[in-house]
Amino acid sequence: MNDSSTTQDYGEAPLEVRDTNQYQAEYIRSFVAKWDELIDWDRRMSSEGEFFIEVLRKHGARKVLDAATGTGFHSVRLHHAGFEVSSVDGNPVMLAKAFENALDRNIILRTVQADWRWLNRDVHDLYDAVICLGNSFTHLHDENDRRKALAEFYATLRHDGVLILDQRNYDAILDQDVEPSHDYYYCGDSVRATPEYVDDSLARFRYEFAGGETYHLNMFPLRRNYVRRLLHEVGFQRVTTYGDFQQTYRDGEPDFFIHVAEKRYVEGGESE
Numbered sequence: 092m093n094d095s096s097t098t099q100d101y102g103e104a105p106l107e108v109r110d111t112n113q114y115q116a117e118y119i120r121s122f123v124a125k126w127d128e129l130i131d132w133d134r135r136m137s138s139e140g141e142f143f144i145e146v147l148r149k150h151g152a153r154k155v156l157d158a159a160t161g162t163g164f165h166s167v168r169l170h171h172a173g174f175e176v177s178s179v180d181g182n183p184v185m186l187a188k189a190f191e192n193a194l195d196r197n198i199i200l201r202t203v204q205a206d207w208r209w210l211n212r213d214v215h216d217l218y219d220a221v222i223c224l225g226n227s228f229t230h231l232h233d234e235n236d237r238r239k240a241l242a243e244f245y246a247t248l249r250h251d252g253v254l255i256l257d258q259r260n261y262d263a264i265l266d267q268d269v270e271p272s273h274d275y276y277y278c279g280d281s282v283r284a285t286p287e288y289v290d291d292s293l294a295r296f297r298y299e300f301a302g303g304e305t306y307h308l309n310m311f312p313l314r315r316n317y318v319r320r321l322l323h324e325v326g327f328q329r330v331t332t333y334g335d336f337q338q339t340y341r342d343g344e345p346d347f348f349i350h351v352a353e354k355r356y357v358e359g360g361e362s363e
């Protein structure tokens with residue numbers, strides 16, 4: 092792990108790094124310090140509006156586990172909206188930054204450092220909702236890890252709980268060579284996020300900040316229908332997929348997909 096240096100370590104062959112544990116070496120201190128320039132809290136707040144708050148309220152959720160806390164954007168928003176929030180992240184540098192960001196807003200975050208793959212080892216409670224947002228699930232490079240993480244999310248939900256999980260529209264990037272916009276999620280003006288290399292099992296993004304600092308993330312390019320299938324296979328009964336916060340969209344258009352996966356039993360199951 093390389094959490095205190097200013098350079099990320101991908102070794103000799105960065106394109107060969109397709110490892111679920113790599114997120115620990117990617118979110119180093121200097122990158123985490125710049126993360127909020129990338130997401131721009133104010134612009135992100137106005138672009139997503141009340142979407143997640145409304146979905147959570149619609150499902151009667153009160154107690155929420157933010158599984159990919161990052162620097163705390165959604166934990167803080169949901170706290171302000173009156174939800175009881177627990178904030179999980181596997182990366183200690185991210186979690187420390189989230190705590191600090193929340194403290195600046197007079198909130199003491201309930202933080203737990205845990206990797207999703209063994210979430211229930213470290214979190215011993217049940218939640219009405221789990222959120223995994225900001226294109227975080229993409230960090231799991233191995234199918235077994237994706238299944239295990241989803242099973243852990245499922246297990247920490249009450250019998251009728253919901254999982255809200257989002258992802259970049261990798262279908263558009265893989266099939267149509269589309270560059271992501273900055274309109275909805277990673278809204279910062281002073282940073283450019285570009286897919287530097289893409290194949291069926293790697294999307295390597297470059298993040299260039301105004302001061303010239305450059306960082307990368309090696310991610311797994313999740314296809315929308317693949318994620319929907321996995322969600323069904325671990326037991327979620329109904330999966331509703333939104334494109335950039337809209338239920339109706341044309342496939343190539345959205346930057347992000349948001350899956351709302353319900354645990355509540357559906358007679359006969361939902362057809363895809």
Ligand SMILES: C[S@@+](CC[C@H](N)C(=O)[O-])C[C@H]1O[C@@H](n2cnc3c(N)ncnc32)[C@H](O)[C@@H]1O
Nearest residue numbers: 114159161180181182185206207224225227230
């Ligand atoms: C792209 S950031 C998104 C953070 C935040 N949700 C946002 O939208 O700004 C992904 C986050 O997921 C965390 N993460 C990645 N893989 C993880 C894993 N296996 N277990 C726990 N956390 C993980 C990272 O540490 C990082 O904070």
